[in-house]
Amino acid sequence: MSGVKAHPIQFVLSDMDGTLLRPDHSLSQRTIEAVRALREAGVFFSLATGRPPKAMLQQIEALGVDLPTAAFNGGTIVHPDGSFLVAHYLPREAAIATLALFGGQAEVEVWVFSGGDWLLHDPHGPMVPREQHGLGYPPVVVESFEPYLDCIDKIVAASNNAPLLVELEAQLQLKVDGQAQVSRSQPVYLDVTAMQANKGEALATLAEFLGVPLEHTAAIGDGGNDPAMFHRAGLSIAMGQAQEEVKRQADVVTGSNVEEGAAEAIERFILGAG
Template sequence: MAIKLAAIDIDNTLLTSAPERKLTTENIQSIQQALQLGIKIVLCSARPLAGVKRFLKQAGITSNDQYVIVDNGALVQTVTGKTLATHTLAQQTVSQLAQLCQQNHWHYNAIDSTSTMCTTDMRVGFYTVQLAAKYQAPLQVFDHIADFSQRTFAKFGITEVPEILDEIEPEIQQKFGSSYYVVRSRPFLLEVLDQDANKGQALTDLAQELRLKKQETMAIGDEINDLPMFKAAELGVSMGNGVPAVKKAADHITDDNDHSGVGKALHKFILDL
């Protein structure tokens, strides 16, 4: 059965390595050729939508009938921001986490469905500012946790130096790990998400929305958080720079991210058939 949707991770998959972090010409051309054939090209990222928009524009993924999976699967949205599926945090959970951070003087932020990073941490913190810049997301500091009400939050992050997070992580896992997805996504970032917030569940949600069968989907990635996509898709493609677990789980290994592995995979499984 022909592939009609390709779910593609961004960092170290679609983009070249740091510090450039750019789309190669081959990747752009391959994506645009696929779009012309009516293929859905779905960028999937732990970033919020604000942090994905410039790559969507560069790749030419701009029409209202194209989609993204953001915040590690907490939200499935159109590229223009309409939300189709959510696996978000309850307001009570965000308030509980924020109060815990306040009591312990930990830097934190909660990202809402509009890509706004919210906090009551007046000190803000270096890593929070760094993430906001990377995500190109507005950072809003509130006076009280109660001011968070009426917002839908995709994920909650504690941002501290690695040594402090090493101490914090067991406590957060113990308190929240049984009911939520708690992940150390970076040395300086510990995140709490809904238990079903992963790229695989989001891909399944989107495929159902588009009435596509699993056999009509493929996924391309390089990291552990891409593995759920491989399970949800018919075809899992690891980047040449993928971690060992991803390569082991993949049906195919393409070139690395600095040599247009995404473009090569699109040619092999869609464009050249």
């Protein structure tokens, strides 16, 4: 897509990892100030991420977000007081099919998120330190995922073998078609959530909650789970380091997260600075 749409933006929904956050999961001062400038200009701002709600708290505080935020790719939308605006769980049958496929892969670590906890079998997996650093809290080791099958927020296949995750994404989409969303939030993470748990639905839900028409919204992201909100937003912005498939689905492309691309996009395309 090309060109910036003319509608004035009243609400911005942004991804976190790979977008607002630098590779070390930190927020730059420029990004914090850009979000502050948005809010001072009367533009609503919130977050949509694959993370659990409690893994967003530090960023919510740093950015001064006082609106509901979308966790688990939109499967859970949480008010600032912790109450739910929306909560969608992965259907039991889809969870069973997902766990069966992922569990048979030697190079894949299987993580289940339920009730605010990060559940896994092996706490020594090579991907665990990265995730723990990003989330800010440790996993809970369980012998079986069976007790949680009726209240799963998200299942993740984590692997440094990115091509394998691409193959698993295609295989699983056929198995859970119409039951679950399957998308790579990052090249090394394959997320499985409820059908309603996507960032496009989250954008629409939050826009309605705020009384903002979709044509007056903007979405910023970098991952395979972000085009869902690109397709609903009035203005869609892809990060510079995003894969070409993601960039093609955005209206404009900004700098990378190393280059503070989210702040640049806010300044240039929404506030009109620079």
